Amino acid sequence: MTSPLLELNELRFAWPQQPVLLDIAHFRLQAGERLFLKGPSGSGKTTLLGLLGGVHLPQQGEVTLLGQSLASLSARQRDRFRTEHTGYIFQMFNLLPYLSVQDNVLLPCRFSARRKDRALQRHGSLEAAAAHLLNGLGLSDPALLRRPATALSIGQQQRVAAARALIGNPELVIADEPTSALDADSREAFLQLLFAECSEAGSSLLFVSHDTALAPLFDRSLALPELNRATHLEAL
Numbered sequence: 001m002t003s004p005l006l007e008l009n010e011l012r013f014a015w016p017q018q019p020v021l022l023d024i025a026h027f028r029l030q031a032g033e034r035l036f037l038k039g040p041s042g043s044g045k046t047t048l049l050g051l052l053g054g055v056h057l058p059q060q061g062e063v064t065l066l067g068q069s070l071a072s073l074s075a076r077q078r079d080r081f082r083t084e085h086t087g088y089i090f091q092m093f094n095l096l097p098y099l100s101v102q103d104n105v106l107l108p109c110r111f112s113a114r115r116k117d118r119a120l121q122r123h124g125s126l127e128a129a130a131a132h133l134l135n136g137l138g139l140s141d142p143a144l145l146r147r148p149a150t151a152l153s154i155g156q157q158q159r160v161a162a163a164r165a166l167i168g169n170p171e172l173v174i175a176d177e178p179t180s181a182l183d184a185d186s187r188e189a190f191l192q193l194l195f196a197e198c199s200e201a202g203s204s205l206l207f208v209s210h211d212t213a214l215a216p217l218f219d220r221s222l223a224l225p226e227l228n229r230a231t232h233l234e235a236l
C-alpha cells in the first residue's frame, strides 16, 4: 500500500485560553486526491489548514506531510518545507499589490529552489512557466502579466492566486474558500481549471468551501464536524 501524502494522527489543538477546537483521531489524504472539506463558520477549517502547513503546531499528536513530521522541524525549516511542497490559495488571495501579475505568480520560486527548478525543467524559463499556468487559467493577454496584480478584477486575481499556488508543482495545493467571490458559472469553470492544473502537476487538492453544490465534483467530501471529536463532545 502506498503511504499517504498527508496524515494526521491523534491531533489536538486549542487556541490560548480557549477550549479544544480540533481533536482529530486520524485523517489521510492520498497523492493526487481531490478532497472537499466543509464545516460551519468557526468550526476550525482555517485553523486546520494552518496546522497542515506547520504555521501552528498542535498541542498533541502530529501532522506528517510526505513522511516528514512537521513538529520535528524548527519554525524556519517548517516555513521552508511548506513553501517547497505546498501551494496556498487564500480566501482574500493575498497577492502583493506592488508586484506585477507575473512576479506574484513567480513568488514561490524566489523562496523555493525546488519549485524554481521544477518550473524551469518543465518550461525552460520561469516566464514561460508563469505564462503556461495563466494561459491554462484563461489569462492569456501578455499585457496583463505586467500589470499590478490588484489592477485586475476579483475573478482574475483569483486565477493569479491559483497560478501562484501551482507554480513549480507543489505536491499539495490548499485552497481556502477560493470561489466565494465568484458567481455560480465562474465558480465551476474556475474549479475545472484548477482540477486540470492539479492533475497535470500531479498535485493533491484540499479545497475548503461552504458551497456544498461543488462537493460532487471532488473525489471525496468531508465535513469537519464528522472528523472532529471535539465537536462530537460538544454535541453530547
Ligand SMILES: Nc1ncnc2c1ncn2[C@@H]1O[C@H](COP(=O)(O)OP(=O)(O)OP(=O)(O)O)[C@@H](O)[C@H]1O
Pocket: 015, 016, 021, 039, 040, 041, 042, 043, 044, 045, 046, 047, 048
Ligand atoms: N489567531 C487566533 N487566535 C485565537 N483564536 C482564533 C485565531 N484564529 C481563529 N481563532 C478561533 O478559532 C475558531 C475557529 O476559527 P477558524 O477561522 O479556524 O474557523 P473556520 O471554520 O475557518 O471559519 P470560517 O468558515 O468563518 O472561515 C474561532 O472561534 C476563532 O475565533
